[in-house]
Amino acid sequence: xxxxxxxxxxxxxxxxxxxxxxxxxxxxxxxxxxxxxxxxxxxxxxxxxxxxxxxxxxxxxxxxxxxxxxxxxxxxxxxxxxxxxxxxxxxxxxxxxxxxxxxxxxxxxxxxxxxxxxxxxxxxxxxxxxxxxxxxxxxxxxxxxxxxxxxxxxxxxxxxxxxxxxxxxxxxxxxxxxxxxxxxxxxxxxxxxxxxxxxxxxxxxxxxxxxxxxxxxxxxxxxxxxxxxxxxxxxxxxxxxxxxxxxxxxxxxxxxxxxxxxxxxxxxxxxxxxxxxxxxxxxxxxxxxxxxxxxxxxxxxxxxxxxxxxxxxxxxxxxxxxxxxxxxxxxxxxxxxxxxxxxxxxxxxxxxxxxxxxxxxxxxxxxxxxxxxxxxxxxxxxxxxxxxxxxxxxxxxxxxxxxxxxxxxxxxxxxxxxxxxxxxxxxxxxxxxxxxxxxxxxxxxxxxxxxxxxxxxxxxxxxxxxxxxxxxxxxxxxxxxxxxxxxxxxxxxxxxxxxxxxxxxxxxxxxxxxxxxxxxxxxxxxxxxxxxxxxxxxxxxxxxxxxxxxxxxxxxxxxxxxxxxxxxxxxxxxxxxxxxxxxxxxxxxxxxxxxxxxxxxxxxxxxxxxxxxxxxxxxxxxxxxxxxxxxxxxxxxxxxxxxxxxxxxxxxxxxxxxxxxxxxxxxxxxxxxxxxxxxxxxxxxxxxxxxxxxxxxxxxxxxxxx
Numbered sequence: 267x268x269x270x271x272x273x274x275x276x277x278x279x280x281x282x283x284x285x286x287x288x289x290x291x292x293x294x295x296x297x298x299x300x301x302x303x304x305x306x307x308x309x310x311x312x313x314x315x316x317x318x319x320x321x322x323x324x325x326x327x328x329x330x331x332x333x334x335x336x337x338x339x340x341x342x343x344x345x346x347x348x349x350x351x352x353x354x355x356x357x358x359x360x361x362x363x364x365x366x367x368x369x370x371x372x373x374x375x376x377x378x379x380x381x382x383x384x385x386x387x388x389x390x391x392x393x394x395x396x397x398x399x400x401x402x403x404x405x406x407x408x409x410x411x412x413x414x415x416x417x418x419x420x421x422x423x424x425x426x427x428x429x430x431x432x433x434x435x436x437x438x439x440x441x442x443x444x445x446x447x448x449x450x451x452x453x454x455x456x457x458x459x460x461x462x463x464x465x466x467x468x469x470x471x472x473x474x475x476x477x478x479x480x481x482x483x484x485x486x487x488x489x490x491x492x493x494x495x496x497x498x499x500x501x502x503x504x505x506x507x508x509x510x511x512x513x514x515x516x517x518x519x520x521x522x523x524x525x526x527x528x529x530x531x532x533x534x535x536x537x538x539x540x541x542x543x544x545x546x547x548x549x550x551x552x553x554x555x556x557x558x559x560x561x562x563x564x565x566x567x568x569x570x571x572x573x574x575x576x577x578x579x580x581x582x583x584x585x586x587x588x589x590x591x592x593x594x595x596x597x598x599x600x601x602x603x604x605x606x607x608x609x610x611x612x613x614x615x616x617x618x619x620x621x622x623x624x625x626x627x628x629x630x631x632x633x634x635x636x637x638x639x640x641x642x643x644x645x646x647x648x649x650x651x652x653x654x655x656x657x658x659x660x661x662x663x664x665x666x667x668x669x670x671x672x673x674x675x676x677x678x679x680x681x682x683x684x685x686x687x688x689x690x691x692x693x694x695x696x697x698x699x700x701x702x703x704x705x706x707x708x709x710x711x712x713x714x715x716x717x718x719x720x721x722x723x724x725x726x727x728x729x730x731x732x733x734x735x736x737x738x739x740x741x742x743x744x745x746x747x748x749x750x751x752x753x754x755x756x757x758x759x760x761x762x763x764x765x766x767x768x769x770x771x772x773x774x775x776x777x778x779x780x781x782x783x784x785x786x787x788x789x790x791x792x793x794x795x796x797x798x799x800x801x802x803x804x805x806x807x808x809x810x811x812x813x814x815x816x817x818x819x820x821x822x823x824x825x826x827x828x829x830x831x832x833x834x835x836x837x838x839x840x841x842x843x844x845x846x847x848x849x850x851x852x853x854x855x856x857x858x859x860x861x862x863x864x865x866x867x868x869x870x871x872x873x874x875x876x877x878x879x880x881x882x883x884x885x886x887x888x889x890x891x892x893x894x895x896x897x898x899x900x901x902x903x904x905x906x907x908x909x910x911x912x913x914x915x916x917x918x919x920x921x922x923x924x925x926x927x928x929x930x931x932x933x934x935x936x937x938x939x940x941x942x943x944x945x946x947x948x949x950x951x952x953x954x955x956x957x958x959x960x961x962x963x964x965x966x967x968x969x970x971x972x
Contacts, residue, residue, distance in 0.1 A: 304771030455624030636690030682710030712743035
């Protein structure tokens with residue numbers, strides 16, 4: 267079913283166990299790797315003395331880097347065949363210059379041999395290549411998304427077929443974790459795959475957008491809206507001018523006809539308009555064509571004795587979820603006596619596609635762990651529904667939840683802990699038989715063995731529980747496996763155990779240095795240079811405090827050491843117990859024109875920090891006081907003074923991004939090891955499913971129950 271080896275290990279290793287042992291030892295024992303991955307931060311590059319570059323890298327490395335073009339350095343790190351370098355030959359040359367230092371090449375080899383293979387496995391069936399998504403289904407996708415969806419749909423289709431052959435039972439539904447605009451689910455539900463999808467998404471506007479894409483892709487018919495035009499125009503203020511010029515007698519007649527829908531507060535839309543509006547949430551009802559959806563209790567109630575069959579359908583739908591229709595305008599709907607929470611599970615719509623036999627059921631649900639019972643209990647039996655015999659509002663009975671689903675949880679680029687929840691769903695839900703998840707955004711994972719580190723600490727809400735939460739360990743965080751959580755640390759004098767990475771290391775792990783071109787690298791090297799240099803200006807003008815002389819590089823949890831003075835923050839921002847301000851200064855994204863030159867960047871950044879309600883929680887008056895009087899000539903002077911350091915910063919950043927490939931390998935291996943530790947899991951593997959050059963986060967973690 268899976269690949270020959272359960273991990274895409276480099277050819278240097280014969281078995282996956284040898285690879286995992288070597289990977290964990292290297293990640294926990296290499297001091298240079300730990301420094302480059304989480305122990306150093308670009309913001310400290312020009313604020314520490316001595317500088318980070320001379321502190322971290324040996325003189326032989328710095329001397330060799332000094333005379334090399336940055337693209338030659340990137341080629342050595344990412345693309346050069348290191349085994350072919352004649353390191354022992356003193357007369358040997360590399361690209362017209364001396365050979366790189368031996369210890370540099372040895373470090374690069376150590377990193378490279380622990381990177382997972384990112385080349386997709388060729389398909390065993392030539393028919394797979396003929397399966398793809400149509401132009402209409404790919405509507406709204408960029409080229410990268412089309413590549414991802416097209417390849418992953420083929421992979422999921424092949425995987426479900428293999429599971430059906432080996433387990434002797436078909437997968438009935440695919441549960442898409444964090445479906446977003448449902449690009450993946452739409453492609454799987456449409457021909458030629460025609461799967462049944464349960465799209466789980468926490469944001470209602472994403473669900474509504476996905477349903478609109480279903481219509482635009484012509485997979486479901488556009489809702490037929492039938493309304494009384496006069497009443498609709500009167501209710502929306504769109505009455506035509508010629509109707510306003512009609513005689514008084516005719517106007518009185520029209521008002522009499524509308525007396526059932528108008529009062530002193532204005533006109534209300536009639537019920538036949540109400541049921542034609544876009545469906546929102548809470549109960550099951552039916553749209554004409556091929557869509558079973560949800561009629562919200564928030565919609566106006568129908569007049570007495572009007573359209574009784576529809577009213578009965580609404581009442582029947584309410585009874586399925588244990589809800590009552592009475593007093594819905596005065597109190598929130600309840601389920602089993604509990605009020606609806608913001609994160610309550612709500613089935614919003616079942617779309618049965620007009621082409622093929624696929625369907626998508628949208629479920630609004632906040633995923634907090636692997637328990638999918640609130641979602642599974644709402645999966646509708648679609649075996650008797652088809653677009654060829656569409657349900658009508660008066661004759662088709664509401665379909666009850668299915669009683670025997672066999673599910674596979676899938677996800678394309680789930681952020682942070684969402685992959686952890688998806689993997690745990692394999693054990694927590696008896697009806698889930700398999701998982702196939704592709705992760706991303708490792709910086710959004712929480713930490714199981716250490717207090718959390720934050721990219722934007724100011725975004726933490728001011729709350730009395732903040733100090734308690736700041737020292738809490740998240741059981742859903744990294745690492746998942748017992749092996750990594752109890753792995754003995756070689757340099758720990760206190761017998762410490764457990765391999766973990768701070769947010770800076772995990773943020774670097776989402777880089778893709780193998781894809782960097784000269785233009786791309788020059789762009790973000792310049793941006794990093796501007797930000798690091800601006801930090802030096804902040805230090806010189808007293809906007810931030812100097813790094814502690816006793817702290818090592820990257821002494822803070824997030825990897826940097828510069829902090830804000832106590833009087834720089836707003837009173838509502840978070841303080842430590844000792845009153846010090848440990849929140850780093852965060853600027854965030856600026857508009858493109860700000861990167862035209864360093865003067866523009868500095869002005870844009872200061873303007874943003876001087877604006878009230880800045881993300882970093884700074885007192886705007888404090889910023890204006892410290893940065894006032896800074897001239898353009900002074901700004902250009904900083905740039906000229908530190909210009910030679912730009913290449914040094916670029917080299918260090920390239921080494922950090924290259925080394926962080928080991929961090930990603932550890933994160934992915936941890937998820938595979940966790941699956942292998944579970945008794946109920948029969949098979950588990952990791953493999954690449956699409957091209958790294960198009961989409962670098964291309965590793966899928968697969969688990970199948972026994």
